[in-house]
Amino acid sequence: MLDKDLNIYNDLDLFMEIFNSISDLVFFIKIDNENIFRYLFINKQAKKYIHLKESPIGKTIYEIMPKNVADLITKQYKEAINKKTCVTYEDNLVKWYTNLEEFPYSSSEFKHFETKVTPILNNNSECTHIIAIVRDITDRKLAEQALKESEEKYRLIADNMTDLISIIDTNGFIKYVSPSYEFVLGYPIDTYIGKSILDFVYFDEVENIKEKFFDLIKNKNVATVEFRHKHVNGNWVWVEAKASAVLDEHKNVSHVLMLARDITKRKLLEKKLKHMAYHDTLTGLPNRRLFKANLLQALNEKERLGQDICVMFMDIDKFKIVNDTLGHDIGDELLCQFSQRVKECLRKNDILARFGGDEFCALLLISERENAENIAKRILKALQDKWLIGEYEFFTTSSIGIAFYENGLDDDTLIKNADIALYKAKEKGRNNYKIFYNSIK
Numbered sequence: 001m002l003d004k005d006l007n008i009y010n011d012l013d014l015f016m017e018i019f020n021s022i023s024d025l026v027f028f029i030k031i032d033n034e035n036i037f038r039y040l041f042i043n044k045q046a047k048k049y050i051h052l053k054e055s056p057i058g059k060t061i062y063e064i065m066p067k068n069v070a071d072l073i074t075k076q077y078k079e080a081i082n083k084k085t086c087v088t089y090e091d092n093l094v095k096w097y098t099n100l101e102e103f104p105y106s107s108s109e110f111k112h113f114e115t116k117v118t119p120i121l122n123n124n125s126e127c128t129h130i131i132a133i134v135r136d137i138t139d140r141k142l143a144e145q146a147l148k149e150s151e152e153k154y155r156l157i158a159d160n161m162t163d164l165i166s167i168i169d170t171n172g173f174i175k176y177v178s179p180s181y182e183f184v185l186g187y188p189i190d191t192y193i194g195k196s197i198l199d200f201v202y203f204d205e206v207e208n209i210k211e212k213f214f215d216l217i218k219n220k221n222v223a224t225v226e227f228r229h230k231h232v233n234g235n236w237v238w239v240e241a242k243a244s245a246v247l248d249e250h251k252n253v254s255h256v257l258m259l260a261r262d263i264t265k266r267k268l269l270e271k272k273l274k275h276m277a278y279h280d281t282l283t284g285l286p287n288r289r290l291f292k293a294n295l296l297q298a299l300n301e302k303e304r305l306g307q308d309i310c311v312m313f314m315d316i317d318k319f320k321i322v323n324d325t326l327g328h329d330i331g332d333e334l335l336c337q338f339s340q341r342v343k344e345c346l347r348k349n350d351i352l353a354r355f356g357g358d359e360f361c362a363l364l365l366i367s368e369r370e371n372a373e374n375i376a377k378r379i380l381k382a383l384q385d386k387w388l389i390g391e392y393e394f395f396t397t398s399s400i401g402i403a404f405y406e407n408g409l410d411d412d413t414l415i416k417n418a419d420i421a422l423y424k425a426k427e428k429g430r431n432n433y434k435i436f437y438n439s440i441k
Contacts, residue, residue: 018269020044025134029061029077031127037061037077046134073132080117081127088224089115090137112141120277123289131273133266139163140259144244164239164260170217170253172196172210184262186232197258202228202236213243217253220245226263238267280354282332283339288361291353295363295411302405305365309405310372312362313418314342314379317397317430319358326392333389334396345379361415369404376400376433384431397431404435 019026025046029037039056047056050064061070072091080087091113114137120129139161164185165178177192185200192200201209205227216223222244228236241260248254278290286294298309316322316338323331335358342360343352351363366372383398401422403414417436425434 018265018272022265022269023135024266025049027130027132027134029130029132031081031129035074035078035081037074037130039064040129076115076117077130077132080119080130084119084121084125084127086116086118089117091115111136112138140242143259144257162261164241164258164262166192166197166258166260168197168213168243168256168258170255172198172213175255185229185237200230202230213256216243216245216256220247220251220253226267229260237262238264283336283354285339285360286351286353288353288355291351291355291361291363292411292415294351295414298363298365299405299411299414307365307367308369309414310364310366310369311403311414311418312364312372312376312433313401313403313415313422314360314362314398315422316358317399317426319396322394322396326389326394330389330392334387337387337389338383338398341382341385342379345375345382347375350375361418372402372404373433373435376402380431380433399425399430400433401425402433402435 019041020043022043023045026041026043027039027046028041030040032038038058038060042052042056046052052064056064061073064070065073076087076089114135116133116135118131118133119127120131122128140163143161143163143165161178162180162183163178164180165176166174166181167176168174174192174195174197177189179189181187181192182189197213198206198210209225209227212223212225222242224240224242226238226240229239231237239260240263241258243256243258245253246255246257278287278293279285280287295309295311298305302309316334319331319334322334335354338358339352339354339360342362346352346362346364349365353361353363355361364372364375379400380398383396387394387396399422401418401420401424403417403421405414409417421434421436424436425432428434
């Protein structure tokens with residue numbers, strides 16, 4: 001069973017370099033029955049940080065971590081599972097020990113961590129896996145503490161940190177930036193002084209940052225936000241910023257301290273993971289989950305769109321014979337070329353998805369039902385052309401089931417009706433299409 005779970009992440013081999021180049025600690029965890037958490041992947045930085053000397057794959061949290069840390073992590077994971085959304089924690093005074101003994105809480109070597117726990121849900125909205133990204137924020141905490149104790153000490157630390165540190169007045173104008181700004185973003189430090197922080201924010205995000213900044217001033221609190229910061233070369237760098245209102249002796253906001261760091265690699269990773277969650281890895285097409293999301297959106301907006309909704313379910317006639325006789329590599333390439341031919345027959349806004357195996361589904365918004373039939377005929381004709389794959393030349397055909405939206409139908413029923421029509425088309429002799437009517441059930 002564990003091997004099967006690991007296969008889920010085979011495609012992540014392409015992105016392993018990204019995982020292992022991130023300075024954060026990255027953990028992939030599988031949830032067994034009764035909320036037992038087992039590690040499927042731990043990146044190099046995490047292995048180094050917790051002094052792992054053997055493979056953690058398949059082991060539980062309690063087999064890897066000290067009990068008090070395992071208890072804390074388990075509690076966090078369960079909260080994320082219950083909320084079904086990403087949860088962020090700041091863990092105070094935690095230290096990893098090589099011998100994994102209980103932590104001596106009086107130690108001056110304690111570390112501060114920020115943990116983002118993201119649950120991964122299946123089609124039934126059940127949490128099956130967890131991604132946890134742990135960041136050492138000790139430097140940030142030290143900087144905050146130093147600011148309270150002494151401006152001089154703060155500047156000494158700030159000038160030697162890789163994180164981006166800035167002081168902003170209550171009108172949003174920059175009074176100070178750390179030397180790391182020039183290293184990370186390319187602009188000389190003098191470029192920032194006296195400028196509005198909004199001058200460096202991606203235009204689509206200016207209003208959001210402006211609103212959060214002045215809410216922070218008004219409420220005298222702390223805000224965390226992610227946004228794109230302009231780089232001197234014209235690109236945009238994703239940063240995660242934590243801004244804190246600093247009060248004077250009269251409890252009025254004197255300025256805002258902002259600590260930020262470059263999270264571009266993390267954003268790239270999140271984008272890749274999101275794409276993988278909603279796309280077929282072989283063909284690059286949307287998968288069943290993304291197809292259903294688009295179908296639900298179309299159903300919800302049907303009245304506004306003023307168009308009919310059509311679902312086409314199709315497969316490759318006798319695909320199993322090709323796969324078994326010519327090999328899986330040829331079968332995989334046939335699936336890729338099949339999807340490309342079908343896409344070329346569809347319109348720009350039509351959606352083609354791979355449901356699994358040789359099953360594909362298309363979503364069309366049409367003004368006349370005759371248009372769907374014309375598209376189906378075009379697809380069938382294109383698929384009759386000879387396939388040239390490797391050293392093989394052969395012919396295949398396809399069968400298509402068509403279902404149109406009727407009052408009260410939900411997404412599952414509409415897909416099911418198209419599937420029924422597909423099998424009726426096969427009974428009719430393959431290489432044709434069939435439209436679903438209640439009489440053919």
